[in-house]
Amino acid sequence: LTxxxxxxxxxxxxxxxxxxxxxxxxxxxxxxxxxMEDLLKAExxxxxxxxxxxxxxxxxxxxxxxxxxxxDAGGHxxxxxxxxxxxxxxxxxxxxxxxxxxxxxxxxxxxxxxxxDNSTPLHDASAGGHYDIAKxxxxxxxxxxxxxxxxxxxxxLACNGGHAAVAQLLLSHLNEKQxxxxxxxxxxxGQKPADLAxxxxxxxxxxxxxx
Numbered sequence: 014l015t016x017x018x019x020x021x022x023x024x025x026x027x028x029x030x031x032x033x034x035x036x037x038x039x040x041x042x043x044x045x046x047x048x049m050e051d052l053l054k055a056e057x058x059x060x061x062x063x064x065x066x067x068x069x070x071x072x073x074x075x076x077x078x079x080x081x082x083x084x085d086a087g088g089h090x091x092x093x094x095x096x097x098x099x100x101x102x103x104x105x106x107x108x109x110x111x112x113x114x115x116x117x118x119x120x121x122x123x124x125x126x127x128x129x130d131n132s133t134p135l136h137d138a139s140a141g142g143h144y145d146i147a148k149x150x151x152x153x154x155x156x157x158x159x160x161x162x163x164x165x166x167x168x169x170l171a172c173n174g175g176h177a178a179v180a181q182l183l184l185s186h187l188n189e190k191q192x193x194x195x196x197x198x199x200x201x202x203g204q205k206p207a208d209l210a211x212x213x214x215x216x217x218x219x220x221x222x223x224x
Contacts, residue, residue: 065095072101072117075110084120091120098129106137106146114138114146124155132161139167139183142176147183157183157195164200173209177218180206184222196223 064087071080080101084091092100102122105113114134118124124134135155138146147167151157160166171179184192196219199205207219 062096065089065093065101068093068101069095069099069104072104072110072113073108075108075113077112077116080113081116091117091122092126094126094128098127100126100128100134102126102134103128103132103137106134106143106150107141109138109141109143109146111143111145111149114149118149118153124150124153125159127159130162131159133159133167135159135167136161136165136170139176139179140170140174142171142174142179144176144178144182147179151182151186157186158191160200163202166195166198166200166206168195168206169200169204169209172206172215172219175210175212175215177212177215180210180215181218181222192222 067083068080068087068089071077071083083089084101091102094100099107100117100122102114102117102124103126104110105117127133133155135147135150135157136159138150147155157168158166165173168180168183171183184195187195196206207216210216210219
């Protein structure tokens with residue numbers, strides 16, 4: 014491993030040597046039987062993040078033309094992951110950029126893709142209260158019941174943000190049995206969707222939905 018790091022440090026520009034050292038340390042702390050393989054995987058992930066940065070920055074800004082140009086110039090599929098394992102669709106949903114989301118879907122983006130926190134694009138759209146984006150994702154097969162690493166569903170996040178319209182939209186895509194299950198589903202902290210809602214009107218709406 015020491016030899017590998019010394020070789021990597023010489024091969025990388027000065028600005029990346031510190032990152033390589035960190036990756037080496039992480040690989041040595043990993044429980045894997047092959048820390049060298051872990052190091053190579055970590056470096057590959059870091060390289061992918063750098064490659065996708067222009068794409069994701071354009072998506073965040075809502076600049077569809079720049080996003081497409083960056084994707085096409087690099088020959089990247091729209092589902093290629095960048096930093097934090099975010100796809101371009103994740104970023105478009107997170108920042109409420111409907112035109113970006115529409116272009117990602119036109120390019121065949123996976124609406125069920127998960128980032129490093131197991132969050133889907135619908136989690137991001139619901140957390141931000143982006144109704145039109147959530148509606149589009151649902152029409153393309155996004156899962157209302159998907160849970161992130163904290164045990165939160167998109168409904169948990171919509172309720173936490175006080176986004177009543179999005180919460181109602183999510184519930185409308187479930188049958189009565191599914192609604193009752195989701196409304197009674199605790200996250201990792203034992204909180205149900207209604208526990209996260211502070212708006213009295215939203216709490217009442219959730220109680221009504223649960224029958």
